[in-house]
Amino acid sequence: MGILYARFEYYFDQFLQKVPELLFALLTLVLFHFLAKGSKKLYQNILDQTPFSSSNVEFFGKLIYAIVFIIGVIVALNILGLNTIAASILASGGITAVILGFAFRDIGENFLAGFFMAFSRPFTNGDLIETEGVRGRVQNIELRHTHIRTGNGCDVFVPSSQLISKPLHNYTRDGMRRGSFTIGIDYRDDTDRACSIILEELKxxxxVAQKPAPTVQTTGFTPNYIELTVYFWIEVNVDKQEYFLADIKSSLMDKTRRLLMNNSFIFSSEVSTAIDVNDLNVNVKDES
Known part of the structure; x- marks a missing residue:
């Protein structure tokens, strides 16, 4: 019993010596807990200003909290003199990060690209964008991908890494779209007069937007007619922008055709017809 009591007394003395360190380590954990919560809230407030979904915002908030709190655990272990355990945690975390990095490289690349896009914000929901031949309106923005609906109703999920590393066209960012079409008139017609008539109609x-102003230019010569190209701008209707531009373009083309015809301009109507001629073998018999 004497030996047992001596051991108990020894460990109790050791515990009493460690009490200040334990209290300091506990205080450190409490401080890092509040610091982690504050960092999480701050980061979520920043991401709330981005087009990302609430699930992505919550995920990154929890990730920030975990990182900050783990740092607090490592600091607390160092305060208690458990440097070996702290070093083991860091080493294990580093090895795990390397393994996961190689195993999920593409997924990590998309998450990182989505993180950068959250701050650069090259587009928002409802914008008409195009990348690598995929063109459509943005439906939803996630960290790993962006949901795009094309004009023919196809839903395409484009990886974030592609959006940040490949050329990206945003047709609605400044609220303006430019359209154009070409019409041909006869060589004997007055091109300056034709351009003036078309411009007056566009005004x-x-x-049709007047700033930037519409223009009409001579853009080519063909064997049968002179090419005039009409350029015009419209203010984008976000909900129906593709149909809106196509509708106005069709209307202007028909209006321009009628306008030039009413002003006695001549359109080319020359048609070349290809005829296949097959050889016909005829045998002539002399009956004389």
């Missing part, structure tokens, strides 16, 4: 059309 009176309420659907």
């Amino acid at each position: 009176t059309d309420s659907k």
Whole structure:
């Protein structure tokens, strides 16, 4: 019993000596807990200003909390003199990070690209974008991918890494779209007069923006006619922008055709017809 009591007394003395360190380590954990919560809230407030979904915002908030709190655990272990355990945690975490990095390289790349896009914000929900031949309106933005709906109703999920590393076209960022079409008139017609007539008509059309102003240019010569190209701008209707631009373009093309015809301009109507001629073998018999 004497030996047992001596051992108990020894360990109790050791415990009393460690009490200040234990209290300091516990205080450190409490401080890092509140620091982690504050960091999580701050980061979530920043991400709330981005187009990311609430699930992604919550995920990154928890990730920030875990990172900050783990740092607090390592600091607390060092305060208690458990440097070996702290070093083991860091080493294990580093090895795990390397293994996961190689195993999920593509997924990690997309998450990182989505993280950078959260701050650069090259587009938002409802924008019409195009990348690598995929063109459509943005439906939803996630960290790993962006949901795009094309004009023919196809839902495409584009990886974030592609959006940040490949050329990206945003057709609605400044709220303006430019359209154009080409019409041909006869070589004997006055091109300056034709351009002036078309421009006057464009200036009176309420659907055509006047800043930037519409223009008409001579853009080519063909064997049968002179090419005039009409350029015009419209203010984007986000909900129906593709249909809106196509509708206005079709209307302007028909209006321009009628306008030039009413002003006695001539359109080319020359048609070349290809005829296949097959050889016909005829045998002539002399009956004389």
